[in-house]
Amino acid sequence: MNTRSLPAPALRLALAATLAASGYIHAQLYIDGYRFVHVIGSLFLLQASTAFAVAALLLFAAPLLLRIAAAAIAIGALAGFAASRTIGLFGFSEHGLQPAPQAPLSLVAEALTLLIVAVWQTSEVAAQSRAGAADHVEGLAHPAGHRRLYDVLWLLLPVAVVAGLYWYGRVHTPNYETSLFGNRGNDAQLLKAQLGSALLGLALIQLLLALWIYGRLPALRAAPHGVHTTHRLIGLAAFLLSLPIARHCITAYGVQLTDTRVALHSLAGCFLYGAFVAKVIVVRHRRWPGWALPLAGGTLVTAIALIWYVAPFWYLNGFHAPGL
Secondary structure, X not given: OOOOOOOHHHHHHHHHHHHHHHHHHHHHHHHHOHHHOOOHHHHXXXXXXXXXXXXXXXXXXXXXXXXXXXXXXXXXXXHHHHHHOOOOEOOEOOOOOOOOOHHHHHHHHHHHHHHHHHHHHHHHHHHHHHOOHHHHHHHHOOOHHHHHHHHHHHOHHHHHHHHHHHHHHHHOOOOOOOOEOOEOHHHHHHHHHHHHHHHHHHHHHHHHHHHHHOOOOOOXXXXXXXXXXXXXXXXXXXXXXXXXXXXXXXXXXXXXXXXXXXXXHHHHHHHHHHHHHHHHHHHHOOOOOOOHHHHHHHHHHHHHHHHHHHOHHHHHOOOOOOOO
């Protein structure tokens, strides 16, 4: 088997089709009643969102990362199917191939997804083993125009993240009794405001360390290597801290556009994770211009500051924020 017998465009379209089919089935089940099942409903919607997003990106390009993401989505769905029919999943259980025909169709779609990924990887490994080292290097040397197109396609991933979160928040049924580390109602709001303030503090430290790294703090000498490591660790801590806050917001309230403050909070929350993905892409792909990383990092800090102003600050300031 080689890449000529199974051309990459055909594999890409087939993989996008099976992944989108799996996402559609889970989205349909969510709408038909699974949205009312504790945790499972959210997982169904998360699976559908990520499946649609990855399938859309596969229409343009299929780097290894996207193929791994497609396989992970399929494996997660199959694992959930198996667990719900054996040990149970978050207190939820099903029997056999019910509901029909969605369950068997979903199994087929996910099995085909894994099969296509396996065939694709096998064909690429075989082709690379036959090619000489010179041919391999030549194949990696893409024209400048192709590199630019590749970079533009990568930027679609943050857009897909923002769109997926927005869609999930709009169709999700809010559960105002959702807890945050066991706290509900006003207690959850207070804890979330405190965690959000801590998140802003970490973001400001990130900003100061970035300015030091870029030599924008005249009073300090060049940043030692330990500053770079600290910068990355604080960024990871800020991301992990944001997850329970975001999970409570989107589960308890979804994406609401009822007034300016709420709309800003909802949209900035979706945009935050798109900005985070964009920053990771810029860091990992070093062909971007020198201004790309500061722009991505500054956008991320700005999103966190805006979220803090319209929610934690508003709450801690007696439900008032100037201008809102």
